[in-house]
Amino acid sequence: MYRRRDTRREQLVADITNNLRRYAVDAQHVGHAFAGLHGLGATDLQALIAVMDAELHGDPITPGRLGEQLNLSSGSVTALIDRLERGGHIRRDRNATDRRKVLLHYADQGAAVAMEFFQPLGRRTDAVMADFTDDELETVHRFMTAMSATVREHRDAVRAESPRRTNG
Template sequence: MTNDPLAADWSSAQVEVMHRLRDWVVGFTALNQHLGTWMRLPASDANALGQIIWAAETDAPLSPAQLARQLGMTTGATTILLNRLETAGHVVRSRESADRRRVTLRPAPESREHARRFLALAGTEIAGVLHTTPPAELRTVAAFLARITTAAAEADGRLSSGSRTP
């Protein structure tokens, strides 16, 4: 494979996958904007709140630093965003760890329930696809997405460290 991805000889299946990944990002962004409207929040705040709720739902609550990485924001900008969400009553910061310096982000119960009502309305089609897809296909897709996510994280780490060579 050439070092120039734009000059590489891509198969039609590879191009199709990249188009579908892009389409998912576009669709997810649109749904996030609807969540923002539903919650009466700017899209960036709704995205952050969604990340906080999802993490809490999976029993893996985020720290502010983890949220900043997921959002692609600086810790300072994330702190300002969290201050807005906390002031509006959407997020609670707590110290649940033995290390009292570690802050855990949790959605406020009312905001969590309001977001759940949105997901019940907005997630119907996505849930339908997930529930009707055969388990073997889901495992294949999950494995592929894990590999492509790892590749993206490796590229991000390399670029963040200032390295311009693969």
């Protein structure tokens, strides 16, 4: 339902909210297209993103942490990791300092497949960001960081109210 906004700020907030919603839906469609091309389910894709994010932050994820992030049981996480490893998307490595600890990494084949698919999108987003000054990008970064944290907080609150999933 459309209603007239009284102030410029109200209109901007409504426009930004709509843009964020549309971005989330469009990004989800892109992710699903990638998953569909490679025989991956939604949980598989979430796992790959979690593995990639952890590696980008220099802190590879463990199976236990992956299960917590995805709200999966231990057995479901093992089946998920086995499936992704068989598909060449991830690999398991023992921690060099604690051999009991397993770390998950993006496999070379999985990284190559993702790069091929997402590289055109990367070029498009680079072109968009080139039109913004460093100061503007700092503001956008601060905004996106805060919005992402808010969404994660809400996700975690909703998850706490839901029973733990038992399968992927």
